[in-house]
Amino acid sequence: MKSSRIVLLVYIVFLMLPIYWLVNMSLKTNSEITGPLTLWPTQITFQNYVKIFTDSSWYMGYVNAVLYVLINTVISVVLALPAAYAFSRYRFVGDKHLFFWLLSNRMAPAAVFALPFFNLYQAVGLFDTVWAVALAHCLFNVPLAVWILEGFISGVPREIDETASIDGYSFPRFFGRIFIPLIANGIGVAAFFCFMFSWVELLLARTLTATNAKPISAIMTRTVSAAGMDWGLLAAAGVLTIIPGAVVIWFVRNYIAKGFALGRV
Amino acid sequence: MTGEARELKPYNNRAWFMVLPVFLIVAFSAVLPLMTVVNYSVQDTFGNNTFFWNGIGWFKELLDPNSELGGRFIDALGRNFLFSFLILAIEIPLGIAVALSMPRQGVAVSISLVLLALPLLIPWNVVGTIWQVFGRSDIGLLGWTLTGLGIDYNYVSGVLAAWITIILMDVWHWTSLVVLLCYAGLRAIPDAFYQAARIDGASRWAIFRAIQLPKISRVLVIAVLLRFMDSFMIYTEPFVVTGGGPGNATTFISIDLVKIALGQFDLGKAAALSIVYNLIILTVCWVFYTVMTHVENAERRVQL
Numbered sequence: 001m002k003s004s005r006i007v008l009l010v011y012i013v014f015l016m017l018p019i020y021w022l023v024n025m026s027l028k029t030n031s032e033i034t035g036p037l038t039l040w041p042t043q044i045t046f047q048n049y050v051k052i053f054t055d056s057s058w059y060m061g062y063v064n065a066v067l068y069v070l071i072n073t074v075i076s077v078v079l080a081l082p083a084a085y086a087f088s089r090y091r092f093v094g095d096k097h098l099f100f101w102l103l104s105n106r107m108a109p110a111a112v113f114a115l116p117f118f119n120l121y122q123a124v125g126l127f128d129t130v131w132a133v134a135l136a137h138c139l140f141n142v143p144l145a146v147w148i149l150e151g152f153i154s155g156v157p158r159e160i161d162e163t164a165s166i167d168g169y170s171f172p173r174f175f176g177r178i179f180i181p182l183i184a185n186g187i188g189v190a191a192f193f194c195f196m197f198s199w200v201e202l203l204l205a206r207t208l209t210a211t212n213a214k215p216i217s218a219i220m221t222r223t224v225s226a227a228g229m230d231w232g233l234l235a236a237a238g239v240l241t242i243i244p245g246a247v248v249i250w251f252v253r254n255y256i257a258k259g260f261a262l263g264r265v
Numbered sequence: 266m267t268g269e270a271r272e273l274k275p276y277n278n279r280a281w282f283m284v285l286p287v288f289l290i291v292a293f294s295a296v297l298p299l300m301t302v303v304n305y306s307v308q309d310t311f312g313n314n315t316f317f318w319n320g321i322g323w324f325k326e327l328l329d330p331n332s333e334l335g336g337r338f339i340d341a342l343g344r345n346f347l348f349s350f351l352i353l354a355i356e357i358p359l360g361i362a363v364a365l366s367m368p369r370q371g372v373a374v375s376i377s378l379v380l381l382a383l384p385l386l387i388p389w390n391v392v393g394t395i396w397q398v399f400g401r402s403d404i405g406l407l408g409w410t411l412t413g414l415g416i417d418y419n420y421v422s423g424v425l426a427a428w429i430t431i432i433l434m435d436v437w438h439w440t441s442l443v444v445l446l447c448y449a450g451l452r453a454i455p456d457a458f459y460q461a462a463r464i465d466g467a468s469r470w471a472i473f474r475a476i477q478l479p480k481i482s483r484v485l486v487i488a489v490l491l492r493f494m495d496s497f498m499i500y501t502e503p504f505v506v507t508g509g510g511p512g513n514a515t516t517f518i519s520i521d522l523v524k525i526a527l528g529q530f531d532l533g534k535a536a537a538l539s540i541v542y543n544l545i546i547l548t549v550c551w552v553f554y555t556v557m558t559h560v561e562n563a564e565r566r567v568q569l
Contacts, residue, residue, distance in 0.1 A: 004366035082283035090280035109498040111519035112539040116298030139294035245386025257449035
């Protein structure tokens, strides 16, 4: 038993080391970073973080990213709920094919869509707005939400639907009052995964924005300047992108596997 | 949505009204752009937005290993398969080993789960940045340590070092996914099974082969397919670390595709490449779907 714990411990140390190194660097001055290597900051500075929170060209990157992620999450979950219910409860023309087609979009490589999306959103005049990125991310997040929610809804016995209808509940009232509270966990998990996959994606977000709606992950590349690399600033920006995920992960810790396996575990 | 339960489900085409919004938004995001891609793939241009019909010319060139484009494609495809194979060979056994060593109850479980999941939630280019910095010999812990030990390690110029870096990065980034899936499978094993095994005096290996492995085989299939598909589409992380180099040593299909499409604006070539790439993914996806539904059917039959 003891020896097996060591495997876990070593693995977690391996996971934490690079993250520690990033945090470590974000608290150093650039002269300390480029000087002789130190395992922890000799004089802690928060200058890098102050710079990000006071310079609008930096913090707007976070605002943009959070905006399109939230828009995308709301659209995905709201649209996916009735669809997941339909897939779980009824048979209809083309249901199997449609379900597979959704999955195939979840798995589609973003690189294939980068150029056509660029053309499409320029044509409809949404280029360089948070809406373009929010809608583009629907390509993989709506199918993801449908699959996850379908997994959760199938875990709710159909007798509940039938009982509610015998008790005289209209469908919308049943759906809002009884059913949604029953699958609240599933909705939370679906929302978390939509949030996450939209948050970590860069290629589409970078391609569809120019100046006004650039997300933080794309702005980070700006730290390369004529004066050389601003490593401390880069590290601080990186640390701040890890925080949103780290904050919410605690609430979904028991469902992470289920979410990644598209509701199928 | 499949299996025996299907037979009990009522047939009702009005369910389409509930699916319609999803259908419309995904069609807008997927079908429209794919139509542009198909359109580009059969045309050529000399600029100025004038296009002429090129038939299947681009596809011929793409699948001909002797042409410039075809050679590039075959090379990148080979690198993709090698990469996917290597990371699966490392991540699956490592993931199982870590999952087996997870605690089974208490706060330790929650803490381990959160720490394990952390790399999965980091934006992909930040993952790249983390490893780009971590591997540098002047400011990164890994590079500095290796150089200090007298090992010639430089991922910018060395092909082997570049490959080791991106594989190590992927192992760091995604092994937790395998761990979490396996752990979910292991948790479903009732304690009575272990007690019975202890009474029989079964060895650790026997317990693994007879009790644990069968229980996680289902999630393992899911893990392998998910990891294969995601690693096959990898773009951001290696792009940030190596930019596809040294030379073309770490240029995967995605990286090449973006280079051709957004870098050179070579629309015909990029579109033909996109379609072939997408077809490969679609095939694997179909396997994934079939396995998923098959497994669900089998499970329902057991429960009934």
